[in-house]
Amino acid sequence: MAFTPETSVDASPAVFELKAAAFTLPLIRLLGTDTDAVAEQLRAKVEQAPDFFRNTPVVIDLSGLPPHTGDIQFPLLVGLLRGYGMIPIGVRGGDASQNEAAEAMDLAILGDAYVRKPMPAAAKSPSKQGSEGIQDAAGHGRADAPRPVSDFPSKLVVHPVRSGQRVYAAGGDLSVVGPVSSGAELMADDNIHIYGPLRGRALAGMKGNHNARIFCQDLDAELVSVAGHYRISESIPTALKGVPVQIFLDQDVLRIEKL
Amino acid sequence: MARIIVITSGKGGVGKTTTSASLAMGLAQRGNRTAVVDFDIGLRNLDLIMGCERRVVYDFVNVINDEANLNQALIRDRRCDSLFVLPASQTRDKQALTKESVGKVLEELSQAFDYIVCDSPAGIEHGATMAMYYADDAIVVTNPEVSSVRDSDRMLGILSSKSRRAETDVEPIREYLLLSRYSAERVANGEMLSVEDVQEILSLDLLGVIPESRSVLNASNAGVPVILDAESDAGQAYGDMVARYLGEQLPHRFLGVRKKGFFSRIFRG
Numbered sequence: 136m137a138f139t140p141e142t143s144v145d146a147s148p149a150v151f152e153l154k155a156a157a158f159t160l161p162l163i164r165l166l167g168t169d170t171d172a173v174a175e176q177l178r179a180k181v182e183q184a185p186d187f188f189r190n191t192p193v194v195i196d197l198s199g200l201p202p203h204t205g206d207i208q209f210p211l212l213v214g215l216l217r218g219y220g221m222i223p224i225g226v227r228g229g230d231a232s233q234n235e236a237a238e239a240m241d242l243a244i245l246g247d248a249y250v251r252k253p254m255p256a257a258a259k260s261p262s263k264q265g266s267e268g269i270q271d272a273a274g275h276g277r278a279d280a281p282r283p284v285s286d287f288p289s290k291l292v293v294h295p296v297r298s299g300q301r302v303y304a305a306g307g308d309l310s311v312v313g314p315v316s317s318g319a320e321l322m323a324d325d326n327i328h329i330y331g332p333l334r335g336r337a338l339a340g341m342k343g344n345h346n347a348r349i350f351c352q353d354l355d356a357e358l359v360s361v362a363g364h365y366r367i368s369e370s371i372p373t374a375l376k377g378v379p380v381q382i383f384l385d386q387d388v389l390r391i392e393k394l
Numbered sequence: 395m396a397r398i399i400v401i402t403s404g405k406g407g408v409g410k411t412t413t414s415a416s417l418a419m420g421l422a423q424r425g426n427r428t429a430v431v432d433f434d435i436g437l438r439n440l441d442l443i444m445g446c447e448r449r450v451v452y453d454f455v456n457v458i459n460d461e462a463n464l465n466q467a468l469i470r471d472r473r474c475d476s477l478f479v480l481p482a483s484q485t486r487d488k489q490a491l492t493k494e495s496v497g498k499v500l501e502e503l504s505q506a507f508d509y510i511v512c513d514s515p516a517g518i519e520h521g522a523t524m525a526m527y528y529a530d531d532a533i534v535v536t537n538p539e540v541s542s543v544r545d546s547d548r549m550l551g552i553l554s555s556k557s558r559r560a561e562t563d564v565e566p567i568r569e570y571l572l573l574s575r576y577s578a579e580r581v582a583n584g585e586m587l588s589v590e591d592v593q594e595i596l597s598l599d600l601l602g603v604i605p606e607s608r609s610v611l612n613a614s615n616a617g618v619p620v621i622l623d624a625e626s627d628a629g630q631a632y633g634d635m636v637a638r639y640l641g642e643q644l645p646h647r648f649l650g651v652r653k654k655g656f657f658s659r660i661f662r663g
Contacts, residue, residue, distance in 0.1 A: 295597050297551030298544055314597055316547045334595075 157306070160224075163216070164196040168204050170211045181219045189220040194245060195237075198228025207233055209240045288324075296321065296335065303341070317357055326350065338365075339382075349382040354391070364389045396429075396504040399511050400529035402553075404545030406516030408537045409574035412610055413632075414513035415443045416621035417533070420636030422477035426508040429468065431499075432482035433525035434515035435491065441481045444471065445617025455483035458495040464502055473622070478507075488515075491524040500528050518552055528558050531568045533601060533639075537575045538587040543595055546571075550596065570601035572635060577606040578651045589649060602635030604628050605648040 165173070181188050193216060197207070207229075216223045225243030226234065234244050288307030296302055296311055298318030303309075309323035312330045319335035321327050325347050327339045332353035340347030340362035347361050355376055358367050361384045371391060379394040401414045411434075418430035432440035435455060441447040446469045452462035457480070464480075471477035480503075483490075503510050514525035526532060532553050536546040550569060554560055559567050573592055580586040593600055604610075609626030613619065621636070623629035627648050634644050 294554065295550075297554070298547040300551040300555070314595075316544075316595065318544060318548065319551075332594075 161191060161193050162196045163193050164199045165207070166199045168200065168207055170208050170215070173212065174215055177215065177219065185220075190222060191220070192222045192224045195223060195226045195242070196228050197226055197230075197233055205232075206236055209236050209242070213240055213242070290323070295331075298335070323347070333359075336360075337382075340384075345384050345387075347383075350380075350394070351382075352379045353377055354380045359389070359391070361389060366391070396507045396510045397531065398500060398504075398529050399509060399531045399533060400514055400526040401511065401533050401535060402514040402522060402526055402549055403516065403535040403542070404518060404522075404549040405537070405542045408535045408542055409604065409610070410516070410535050411439045411443050411513050412614065412620060413533065413535050413572060413574065413604075414440060414511050415619040416629075416632040417636060417639070418477055418479075418509075418511040419471075419474060419619040420621050420633060421509045421511070421640075422471070422474045424636070424640070425476065427476045427506065428509045428511065429478045429480060429503050429507045430511040430513060431480040431503075432513050433491070433521055434513065435482045435486055435488035435521060436484065437515065438482035438484050440513050441469075441479060442617060443614050444479050444619065446471070446479055446481070447617070450481045453481045453483040453486075454499070455486040455490045457499055458490055464499070488521045488524075491521065493524070493527060496524050497528060518548065522549075523552065523556060526553055526557055526567075529553075529567050530559070531570065531639075533570045533572050534596075534598065535572050535574055536592060536596070538573060538577075538581065538589075538592055540587070543587065543592055547596060550598070569598055570639070571596055571598040572601050572604065574604040575606045576603050576648070578649060582651050589646070600646065601638050602631055603646050603649060604631045604635070 167173070195212070213223050223242060225245045226237040227245040229237060229244075237244060288305065290302065290304035290307065290309050292302055292309070292311045293313065295313040296315045296319040298316045301320040301322065302311070304323040304325070304327075306324050308325045308328065309321055310328040310330070311321065314331040315321060315329055315333045315335045315337070317334040321329070321335065321337045322341050323339055324342050325339065325344060327337050327347075327349045329337065329349075329351040333351040333356045335356065336358040337349050337351070337356060338358075338360040339349045343362050345362045349359055349361065354371070356368060356371070358365055359371075359382050360366075361382060364384055364387065366389055375391050375393065380391050381394055382389065382391050384390070399417070401410045401417065403410050411432075414430055418428050422428040430440065430444070431454065432438050433454075434440070438453075441450055449469050452467040454467070456462040457464055457467045468478040468480055471479065500510060512525045512529065515521040532550075534546045534549060536542050553567050553569060557567055559565065571593065573589060576589070577586060581588045589600065589603055605627045607620075607626055607628035609623050610620050610628050613623055613626075613629075620626065620629050621632040624633070631648055634647065637644055
């Protein structure tokens with residue numbers, strides 16, 4: 136979702152900029168499809184704080200519904216929310232037919248990559264590597280609370296990252312307390328911190344953040360990269376191996392410095 | 395409820411089946427009702443190492459396909475009454491194993507046994523993932539060389555993401571390291587990774603170090619789990635491993651270079 140404004144270097148003065156911004160929006164997480172019950176409980180909620188909901192954009196989250204619930208009465212639901220002054224702008228976490236019905240109501244389909252449904256993973260596994268990576272990143276004890284990514288974009292991993300595992304902190308920092316094995320891959324849109332030996336790969340600034348850095352206690356990496364500028368193990372001087380370092384971009388040159 | 399232990403490694407030839415046989419025998423000798431299950435469909439070996447290859451009538455796949463019941467397929471060990479072997483099929487396709495069918499068999503075994511030892515095939519494919527899916531504990535068998543260590547690391551990653559415990563978000567599988575075919579001489583010469591090297595890379599609890607030993611091959615040829623060879627260093631090391639698994643604190647043995655005795659110096663120069 137990131138657009139780089141640098142590409143709009145033009146002769147005529149620009150009249151707009153294309154930028155990305157993150158907003159925190161209230162989420163209405165449906166747990167059942169009975170519209171009457173929703174209406175009843177919503178009324179009670181709104182009565183508590185009518186001003187809070189006035190002209191508030193909301194997102195409808197369908198990930199809490201049991202699988203195969205079928206169609207949702209979007210016209211009724213949207214009408215209901217609008218009736219209380221809310222502005223429903225989109226849905227997320229729905230299946231294909233639910234998304235289609237939502238689109239028919241002019242609701243945006245928002246990315247649900249970070250919604251983890253509390254269900255057996257066998258039912259819907261994207262790609263082998265993907266599911267493994269995301270699950271590892273999520274760690275233990277998070278399954279019950281899917282959150283929008285914009286709330287807490289940074290990620291903390293407190294177990295060893297093993298060969299073949301991938302951890303990606305989208306939109307934030309990644310901290311790892313433990314070793315990162317050779318063949319493992321760490322990725323983050325911002326900085327990466329490793330409290331342990333780094334023997335795998337670490338890629339910071341995945342979406343082009345030139346100010347991202349990698350900090351690690353014991354460098355023995357296969358590859359390090361900041362915003363696409365990388366170095367492989369062979370081109371890391373031996374003097375910098377096995378010591379605490381930071382890795383950053385200096386005038387588009389990747390620098391590794393002892394800490 | 396039985397405790398389900400998977401013996402796994404990723405790499406082949408590191409000693410998974412030898413370890414499965416000795417662990418199962420060791421647990422059974424201490425009075426635990428133990429079943430050892432061969433998941434290596436198509437390349438079965440466990441029955442050979444256990445010395446029961448001539449008594450196999452029905453196998454794991456027969457049980458899964460309801461062609462036989464568990465009691466018909468389980469082979470009681472002649473040396474130890476509380477040890478049973480569930481052999482793999484040599485002729486069937488390993489796709490016969492599914493999560494549901496394996497779960498059903500393990501569930502049934504759990505009713506009757508204290509420990510179920512699952513001997514995993516090499517690799518990270520279907521058979522290996524089936525063997526580890528229901529595990530409570532995992533013993534990762536590793537040789538002190540880089541490719542084995544890396545494969546074990548990969549296997550540990552899979553254990554922590556693709557097992558039932560990971561998927562249902564309960565307490566994760568307990569993982570242990572078993573270093574096998576360890577040669578102190580070659581470590582001293584710098585030809586092999588040391589215990590410390592391997593532990594540093596894998597950061598796991600060390601359950602035991604099994605020295606490279608001729609007694610392992612001899613025992614396999616004779617169809618006797620090497621743990622029964624109490625004279626041999628490997629047999630004693632497996633004995634220690636079982637004790638440690640059951641919670642005893644024992645120092646690790648066989649880590650140093652053995653000094654040559656007087657006679658061997660004379661006869662071997």
